[in-house]
Amino acid sequence: LVRSFSERASTINALRGCIVNDAITLREKISPNYIPVHKSELSHLKWNQQPENIFLTKKPWNDNAREAIIEFINYVTKEHPSINILLDPISSEELGPLVSPHAKLFTHNEPSVITSKTDLIITFGGDGTILHAANYFARNPESVSQGKKAISFQNPSDLNKVGYNYNPSISQVPPVLSFSLGTLGFLLPFPFSSYNEAFTNVINSDAKVLNRMRIKCNKDVIVPSRSPFSSNNSSSFMTEKEAFRPSNLSVSESIDHNNLPLAAAAFHTSSLTSSHERPILAMNDITLHRGRSPHLTRLVISLSNLPLTTCIADGLIVSTPTGSTAYSLSSGGPIIHPSVPCILLNPICPRSLSFRPVVIPVGETIQVHVDEESRDGIDVSVDGIEMGGLRRGEGLTIESVGKEAGIWCVVDSHADWVGGLNGLLGFNSVFEIHK
Amino acid sequence: LVRSFSERASTINALRGCIVNDAITLREKISPNYIPVHKSELSHLKWNQQPENIFLTKKPWNDNAREAIIEFINYVTKEHPSINILLDPISSEELGPLVSPHAKLFTHNEPSVITSKTDLIITFGGDGTILHAANYFARNPESVSQGKKAISFQNPSDLNKVGYNYNPSISQVPPVLSFSLGTLGFLLPFPFSSYNEAFTNVINSDAKVLNRMRIKCNKDVIVPSRSPFSSNNSSSFMTEKEAFRPSNLSVSESIDHNNLPLAAAAFHTSSLTSSHERPILAMNDITLHRGRSPHLTRLVISLSNLPLTTCIADGLIVSTPTGSTAYSLSSGGPIIHPSVPCILLNPICPRSLSFRPVVIPVGETIQVHVDEESRDGIDVSVDGIEMGGLRRGEGLTIESVGKEAGIWCVVDSHADWVGGLNGLLGFNSVFEIHK
Amino acid sequence: LVRSFSERASTINALRGCIVNDAITLREKISPNYIPVHKSELSHLKWNQQPENIFLTKKPWNDNAREAIIEFINYVTKEHPSINILLDPISSEELGPLVSPHAKLFTHNEPSVITSKTDLIITFGGDGTILHAANYFARNPESVSQGKKAISFQNPSDLNKVGYNYNPSISQVPPVLSFSLGTLGFLLPFPFSSYNEAFTNVINSDAKVLNRMRIKCNKDVIVPSRSPFSSNNSSSFMTEKEAFRPSNLSVSESIDHNNLPLAAAAFHTSSLTSSHERPILAMNDITLHRGRSPHLTRLVISLSNLPLTTCIADGLIVSTPTGSTAYSLSSGGPIIHPSVPCILLNPICPRSLSFRPVVIPVGETIQVHVDEESRDGIDVSVDGIEMGGLRRGEGLTIESVGKEAGIWCVVDSHADWVGGLNGLLGFNSVFEIHK
Amino acid sequence: LVRSFSERASTINALRGCIVNDAITLREKISPNYIPVHKSELSHLKWNQQPENIFLTKKPWNDNAREAIIEFINYVTKEHPSINILLDPISSEELGPLVSPHAKLFTHNEPSVITSKTDLIITFGGDGTILHAANYFARNPESVSQGKKAISFQNPSDLNKVGYNYNPSISQVPPVLSFSLGTLGFLLPFPFSSYNEAFTNVINSDAKVLNRMRIKCNKDVIVPSRSPFSSNNSSSFMTEKEAFRPSNLSVSESIDHNNLPLAAAAFHTSSLTSSHERPILAMNDITLHRGRSPHLTRLVISLSNLPLTTCIADGLIVSTPTGSTAYSLSSGGPIIHPSVPCILLNPICPRSLSFRPVVIPVGETIQVHVDEESRDGIDVSVDGIEMGGLRRGEGLTIESVGKEAGIWCVVDSHADWVGGLNGLLGFNSVFEIHK
Ligand SMILES: NC(=O)C1=CN([C@@H]2O[C@H](COP(=O)(O)OP(=O)(O)OC[C@H]3O[C@@H](n4cnc5c(N)ncnc54)[C@H](O)[C@@H]3O)[C@@H](O)[C@H]2O)C=CC1
Numbered sequence A, B, C, D: 001l002v003r004s005f006s007e008r009a010s011t012i013n014a015l016r017g018c019i020v021n022d023a024i025t026l027r028e029k030i031s032p033n034y035i036p037v038h039k040s041e042l043s044h045l046k047w048n049q050q051p052e053n054i055f056l057t058k059k060p061w062n063d064n065a066r067e068a069i070i071e072f073i074n075y076v077t078k079e080h081p082s083i084n085i086l087l088d089p090i091s092s093e094e095l096g097p098l099v100s101p102h103a104k105l106f107t108h109n110e111p112s113v114i115t116s117k118t119d120l121i122i123t124f125g126g127d128g129t130i131l132h133a134a135n136y137f138a139r140n141p142e143s144v145s146q147g148k149k150a151i152s153f154q155n156p157s158d159l160n161k162v163g164y165n166y167n168p169s170i171s172q173v174p175p176v177l178s179f180s181l182g183t184l185g186f187l188l189p190f191p192f193s194s195y196n197e198a199f200t201n202v203i204n205s206d207a208k209v210l211n212r213m214r215i216k217c218n219k220d221v222i223v224p225s226r227s228p229f230s231s232n233n234s235s236s237f238m239t240e241k242e243a244f245r246p247s248n249l250s251v252s253e254s255i256d257h258n259n260l261p262l263a264a265a266a267f268h269t270s271s272l273t274s275s276h277e278r279p280i281l282a283m284n285d286i287t288l289h290r291g292r293s294p295h296l297t298r299l300v301i302s303l304s305n306l307p308l309t310t311c312i313a314d315g316l317i318v319s320t321p322t323g324s325t326a327y328s329l330s331s332g333g334p335i336i337h338p339s340v341p342c343i344l345l346n347p348i349c350p351r352s353l354s355f356r357p358v359v360i361p362v363g364e365t366i367q368v369h370v371d372e373e374s375r376d377g378i379d380v381s382v383d384g385i386e387m388g389g390l391r392r393g394e395g396l397t398i399e400s401v402g403k404e405a406g407i408w409c410v411v412d413s414h415a416d417w418v419g420g421l422n423g424l425l426g427f428n429s430v431f432e433i434h435k
């Protein structure tokens, strides 16, 4: 089905457009330093060495995005001839024939080759494109040694200072420069028209970045402690009827849709002993939802091993500050500035008059498991991507990860977030405006 | 699979317990008059003739409910020997062996025979049991002539006076007396311990009833009027991938679960030309939800043909006042007294800061259809029962039905609703209570 | 301070502009019939006799409003010479010199003379101007015999049909035609530019009207029934420290601000035995608020003599459906169509996680009193106008009044309300709109 | 009115009970170290030297509180004879005659003498008592040299690490141990019954403390930048009618009520040039409210000099995480754990469908001023205490203060906050509980 890289490259070559090269030949990725700006939540992005390898990704099936990425490739080819452009295999096939024959395009069938070469990520699309790019890098890390080298804070002791959990197995994602195309997003992209200035500033170390915290989750089988006599219907005895409901997105479908392989596999292959697998990382949110089950779900929530509450609801959203303006907002949550070090818990349609969104500090661990008395299992999605389900008695452990595993997003200025609130969300649009 | 009535009855007889008789032999149902109580939203229930045929239904798979219904059957057999007890076939098989051999049990394989004989419905369970009983009668009406005879308001001109839509094809459901079993419900059931007094009062015309309004929905294919040029991707050209997603509850499963055949068939068999079928009636709510689709749904809402808004959300709840304390409450809606003649529209997790629940008068028609630009179809459920899905371009027309098609529920007193608010919902439980 | 009418009229005359005549010379008011429109919540406005006397009122201190009313007076003078224009004394003094000398202006120092002559009310301003005009007529009724004559429903038995309380002491307010001036309001005014067509249609019986329900309140001293042993600190023993806090608006100030005498006097003169006085009517809402007291107020709420709850909060809003888009909306309430016959209870900043807005049927009586344990009394306002305060142990009884005492507002079409939602409130403005 | 200390002491002596001594004779206060607990938001409280001087304060006019404080004084006198007990003058007069004659009571008419001697604060009452005690120390600081000495973090560079603003003019408040008396509070007090163990643990350096962040505000006259032509009606031209509305609490009243002089004076004496005065500190919240004005207030809000929005509302709450469960919760806000370094902005009844609570990082500066077009000024209160008003054009600058100026509260364990949520707020009390 999927042809090997060399087949693919030669096909393209045969037609027209540029040659797509093998990414394995590129030098290893370099990472910038992030230097805090005084009295600001932003940092300066400073390269110690000139960045060379940029990974481009775009919204799939979107004409605007395709035209934009082509224009950008041609611009880079002409104005920044030393830059190498990495694409995922499918995009390279799609775009190769359409760009300047001088473009220095690179790809590889093995995503971890691409991620281990990339100095800078550039996205063309909306919020979803940024989320998917982050997911692609989270899912396909370079080797751990790379990851370690990558950490390049000004002051290493800063890493954990606001209580983030440092996790050496999570490698650092390159900085992200994002362009929007008509469909403005809330994750503070640059308008595409400004690409020349924005890109030049970034590679010249003349840009500011915002660190967007991420949260990670691991799947657990929590031994139910509440009902000592329910052991006879514990998870290990679950019948087929109750069993794991796989995501209805197959891996191939996901590739079709996003052009990028999904993180889903980690969950799909999970079994009852799966608790030590690589964590899944979310930039927006981890959502547990009843999905198509008509029945309310019962989710038992603990904070750092202290029972908080049992949430009888359609579901639960565990969100980063970044995600506070995504699903959580629709569910009635507050707007949290991306620099507040916290995690937001917000139920979806709780069967209670008295559930309020709860904001907890980074450093706390959130355990959620599906109550043994719940009538059905639940669906889990991470940043809007379905990750499979949890059966009764199964659960997730969710915690924040350190700043070094956050996503460094290039931003225009401090004003962006406030501007986004007012412009994009229509925050506090008073009635009189509508006169 | 399902044995005929005579087979079933003889089986039971052979074992022990009482003989289950053929319901066809019973006289036709009689309906009481409902006489408004001065300065109250309640009515007096007055029988012109002694009620004889009572239909009993219970929460499935629940020991408390089984014990309660057995105790009640034995009580009726002893104290009210003229009363005939109707059961659905499965319950008669379950309960026949367990009750007094003198019990006058009746059943029939054809639900419409049962519904055409029943003077009074008695439920043993929670809110769901009441909802399912109403659904069973709505789904399996007696013949239309029966339905017409059934209307017996004091003053026929009152029927439509607050703008309800009179619909002769919807037959009247017998009055409902409901008993709760530990798991108290909000639909104002009587505690089971009071069954003697409560039942005696009802058959002696010494009871008060509350009319719970219902809403009905028909499936429509709405010709999209907004985008004249989108005809080329209209519903008739939908590919298999986009097609109707059937409910995952098969009819047999539903019977297992509820002991009562579901209304679902009306939807299941629906095709694109299905707009003239029998409407589906809801006592609580009609919900459109994205279900397992990870994507926000786009629902176009009109009020009596005026475009109201496009709801980009997880879904939409269209609720009766009765349903205001069910799903709608979880979704942030107000509490509406069951006597307010209105319909409540409430989105589920809308992608908007400015969507508020909207309360509209009975008499308005609500049209909801899945936008052609929606990425997926949606699931429809009625009173919590899945009814299948709607594809892009398809929709529902929802309106209230007249008071004669409401559900007359026996209530203890005017105080019940207020008591339910405080006791069951924990309405306005002030912090100081928790000292 | 206030000169007699004759002094005033001569002064004006002496300067320039038109003569202002004595309104006592006009014929008594006539009232139209209101004929329900089939399948609509609207009615046709039908005059049996040509309307002659129109009362004009405007937003005070507003140049746009002044210019508009002058233009309108000159238009009526020219195009409808048979029409008599009634103004309150202050407006007649302000406008007399500025309009055509042929204008047929009338006024009188006694408001009840003006209200007993007025066939039609026309307002120039925003929502507040409509509210004040309704308040002016409610406060200054024509004689009761007039009031009785005024009732002219097509079918008198309709009056009370949806459970409204008929109250012969509340006289009918003439229909209201309202024009907006830039500052669009939500009570569905016509744009001023359309005045010619709108006015001509109304006097030619070619207009549709919406009946806006009102609620009334009486002040009560509720004998606290909850604590039988608290009688020793009952209201009659209140010390000066706890006593009635008068409104800080004096009557003269109110006239300055609104050009219309306020209803406040009823409350101001109220004593502990004041329960039989004329009720105060609200078109939007009756609000109880802690005002400047820093302490939470404790309000005990009953529904038709059944205790509902004790509201520990900043205050409580009791609102008509019309008022659901005013203060109640700001306090998180639902949007209720003006034709739903109901009353909305909504707390302001309740000290409870579980207080939800409650919608009750017309016909229920709401009793609210300030708990004896409340630390302070509270302020009462009606349609945004301060009415004085209530001490501990004092309370209000609030109920809806019949349709005949509602305000009949001329509306453009059925579409207005939906249009207002979207245009004025920015209802459900989705994020994408802001791209 | 207020007698001098010596008069007071002798009076007491003359009657019975113990002698109240002059606090000036006590040694200067000592401050403990606060050592972070690993993987916890709590710190260990470690005294370098034995604490000797404890300040006791209680809820006024409350019999339980009086009995408790007497029992505690007698207990300390007997079990910890080296401890000196500080009281404010009024309490010493009230309690002196009622306690053991051996009690070592101290007081002084000058509050700053008391605050400069106190090692530990102990409160007997509810949340309000803690708030008032913090306010008393904030208002009456020891000398700045003391304040500087007081800072005793383990690692001084930690002080500012999460972006708090270090402010040397704000002196450190001693740690607070609080006991509740029936009326449980949310600020995690100990039950009074455990006083022996709790107190002994604290003085033996065997206790954990939570740092509750505070925010400070300064009054500003913001030169209106929005309307350059509005200078002719600027604040300096305000007439008496618009002028500063003083708090209706006079200083003497406040003393009666709280036994502690209020911070109000700072505001009361403020003039248009008052911007450099000592900031006012809040543990819960700073609230701007229309008070008795019937008109919506217009508040212009900026974040670190970027315009955020204009809030047309009853008011605005600027809250610490601690205050998130106070007024802000009533106004619909989220629940924020006290360790999240953030500030919460929440409007009160905004005239907008789309205002959501906004959570911003510490480090941001919030500027709020009353719009020149606002119809009235507003009232300001800090932790529920009225501070006077702001006129049009005037405003506040609010920012967080460093951890060293937070309030260190002794807590039982990490579990307290979660327990408080569930027990006190009735958080997520599911309907089924009420069966
Ligand atoms: N009812 C709802 O509001 C639902 C929201 N979502 C959200 O969608 C996210 C995935 O986004 P897509 O892949 O683009 O899915 P999508 O294509 O379904 O779009 C979701 C919408 O959310 C916006 N969005 C995404 N992240 C955002 C953020 N951090 N702040 C503000 N707006 C944001 C997108 O621009 C888009 O308008 C999930 O992380 C989840 O938060 C997912 C399901 C339901």
Ligand SMILES: NC(=O)C1=CN([C@@H]2O[C@H](COP(=O)(O)OP(=O)(O)OC[C@H]3O[C@@H](n4cnc5c(N)ncnc54)[C@H](O)[C@@H]3O)[C@@H](O)[C@H]2O)C=CC1
Binding pocket: A294, A295, A296, A313, A314, A348, A349, A350, A351, B126, B127, B128, B129, B131, B184, B185, B186, B187, B284, B285, B322, B323, B324, B325, B326, B327, B328, B330, B382, B383, B384, B385
């Ligand atoms: N997130 C949520 O709150 C959801 C609620 N539902 C509601 O469940 C209803 C079906 O009920 P069941 O078959 O018992 O499903 P179920 O067994 O899933 O229970 C739903 C819960 O709602 C209660 N309930 C039902 N009708 C009610 C009413 N009118 N007022 C107050 N509480 C009520 C029931 O007592 C039960 O606690 C649907 O009509 C829908 O309104 C359905 C899905 C999700």
Ligand SMILES: NC(=O)C1=CN([C@@H]2O[C@H](COP(=O)(O)OP(=O)(O)OC[C@H]3O[C@@H](n4cnc5c(N)ncnc54)[C@H](O)[C@@H]3O)[C@@H](O)[C@H]2O)C=CC1
Binding pocket: C126, C127, C128, C129, C131, C184, C185, C186, C187, C284, C285, C322, C323, C324, C325, C326, C327, C328, C330, C331, C382, C383, C384, C385, D294, D295, D296, D313, D314, D348, D349, D350, D351
């Ligand atoms: N925080 C808030 O939202 C407050 C609202 N109010 C409301 O103001 C009303 C009095 O109005 P005004 O004299 O004009 O006072 P106002 O001049 O203070 O304006 C209140 C605002 O509410 C609007 N409004 C009034 N009635 C409305 C309705 N039925 N639907 C939608 N919008 C409406 C007006 O157009 C104006 O924008 C009161 O009945 C009360 O409902 C009063 C105090 C506070």
Ligand SMILES: NC(=O)C1=CN([C@@H]2O[C@H](COP(=O)(O)OP(=O)(O)OC[C@H]3O[C@@H](n4cnc5c(N)ncnc54)[C@H](O)[C@@H]3O)[C@@H](O)[C@H]2O)C=CC1
Binding pocket: C294, C295, C296, C313, C314, C348, C349, C350, C351, D126, D127, D128, D129, D131, D184, D185, D186, D187, D284, D285, D322, D323, D324, D325, D326, D327, D328, D330, D331, D382, D383, D384, D385
């Ligand atoms: N509508 C409302 O909810 C209002 C609330 N307040 C709050 O009252 C506070 C002052 O408290 P008091 O002097 O005791 O006034 P108070 O005697 O009026 O009581 C306010 C209530 O809030 C509770 N409370 C205070 N701080 C709290 C916190 N941080 N978390 C949870 N509950 C808390 C108290 O225990 C008490 O039940 C203010 O800071 C303000 O936040 C003030 C005015 C109105």
